Amino acid sequence: MNAIEVSGVTKEYGDVTALDGLSLAIESGATFGLLGTNGAGKSTLFKLLVGHIRPDGGTVSVAGTDVSSSGPELRSIVGYLPEHAGFPPALTGREVLSFHARMHDLSNAETRIDAVLGVVGLSDAADRRVGGYSNGMTRRLALAAALLSRPRILLLDEPTAGLDPRGVAAFHRVVERLDAKSDLTVVITSHVLSEIETLCEKVAILHEGQLRASGAIDELRRRVTDDVRVRVRLGEDASVDDVNSVVSAAGSAQSENSTDGHSVVFDCHPDDVPQLLTELTEAVQIDGYDVREPGLERIFEETLPESEDDTQPSERRVGAEQPGSLTAGESA
Numbered sequence: 001m002n003a004i005e006v007s008g009v010t011k012e013y014g015d016v017t018a019l020d021g022l023s024l025a026i027e028s029g030a031t032f033g034l035l036g037t038n039g040a041g042k043s044t045l046f047k048l049l050v051g052h053i054r055p056d057g058g059t060v061s062v063a064g065t066d067v068s069s070s071g072p073e074l075r076s077i078v079g080y081l082p083e084h085a086g087f088p089p090a091l092t093g094r095e096v097l098s099f100h101a102r103m104h105d106l107s108n109a110e111t112r113i114d115a116v117l118g119v120v121g122l123s124d125a126a127d128r129r130v131g132g133y134s135n136g137m138t139r140r141l142a143l144a145a146a147l148l149s150r151p152r153i154l155l156l157d158e159p160t161a162g163l164d165p166r167g168v169a170a171f172h173r174v175v176e177r178l179d180a181k182s183d184l185t186v187v188i189t190s191h192v193l194s195e196i197e198t199l200c201e202k203v204a205i206l207h208e209g210q211l212r213a214s215g216a217i218d219e220l221r222r223r224v225t226d227d228v229r230v231r232v233r234l235g236e237d238a239s240v241d242d243v244n245s246v247v248s249a250a251g252s253a254q255s256e257n258s259t260d261g262h263s264v265v266f267d268c269h270p271d272d273v274p275q276l277l278t279e280l281t282e283a284v285q286i287d288g289y290d291v292r293e294p295g296l297e298r299i300f301e302e303t304l305p306e307s308e309d310d311t312q313p314s315e316r317r318v319g320a321e322q323p324g325s326l327t328a329g330e331s332a
């Protein structure tokens with residue numbers, strides 16, 4: 001059973017085509033990552049799913065209901081944490097939630113408010129003004145508001161953007177607890193690919209309003225590469241260049257440009273790892289290594305067309321242009 005079905009959806013803002021014939025299915029109970037370059041159409045898709053805007057073409061259905069023909073009941077099916085959620089600073093967290101409860105016409109508002117405050121870890125701060133909340137607390141209050149009506153589908157648009165590592169970890173713990181409720185479908189957008197990898201098993205990758213890939217992360221990974229990712233930690237006297245020259249001489253390995261100065265990361269075929277590590281230890285002083293499967297970053301690189309301007313930090317270095325899309329399985 002699919003919680004979300006989007007078929008041939010087009011959405012235009014004047015001259016800008018935000019979604020261009022997008023089709024995507026997300027099964028019930030999944031925690032699903034929606035990825036894409038800036039302006040790919042992720043927030044537009046969320047706004048369609050929650051009924052804030054209408055598609056110009058195609059159909060959008062949530063929990064088996066066509067969004068175009070549904071009314072206010074959609075608000076209780078879909079909880080939405082928008083990318084930029086702000087609240088009146090003079091209100092307390094509890095007052096903000098009371099206001100949302102009235103909008104949803106909730107019957108047992110006080111009980112629900114106490115419950116969602118507990119879920120997001122804000123019970124102790126409930127009667128403080130939100131003007132004094134940290135970014136992390138404000139995001140968690142926005143999550144509480146999205147959870148008030150016991151939605152079956154929860155849309156989280158860049159929920160941890162701007163949070164410090166503790167705030168991110170706290171938010172992840174809440175999402176993981178929600179995930180344990182198997183009937184809730186959670187869709188998360190984030191530009192932090194490691195976050196999506198931690199929380200989600202399945203993803204879709206959008207680019208310029210089109211679907212470029214969808215499916216289980218492991219399946220997509222297998223489709224784009226057999227390689228493993230090796231991280232070598234440098235000894236005191238070793239330099240990144242020393243390691244890179246051994247790696248480039250090996251031919252089979254592909255160096256990653258990113259380095260923190262203390263380690264070097266490269267991708268290579270698993271069969272080539274022992275030989276390469278032998279050569280490295282002979283030529284360079286290394287402190288250790290680990291070998292793991294390539295991350296979502298690699299799937300991104302292989303899936304998206306080449307960036308026009310590699311100097312922009314928000315754009316990603318990507319592989320050769322793929323004429324088609326990459327879809328693993330029937331339903332994502």
Ligand SMILES: Nc1ncnc2c1ncn2[C@@H]1O[C@H](COP(=O)(O)OP(=O)(O)OP(=O)(O)O)[C@@H](O)[C@H]1O
Nearest residue numbers: 013016017018036037038039040041042043044045
């Ligand atoms: N209200 C609007 N008016 C005009 N253009 C818009 C509007 N909302 C979105 N767009 C455009 O539609 C395209 C898709 O935007 P959208 O916000 O859905 O992308 P996104 O994937 O969420 O981007 P980001 O990752 O940067 O948040 C972009 O080109 C954006 O500029």
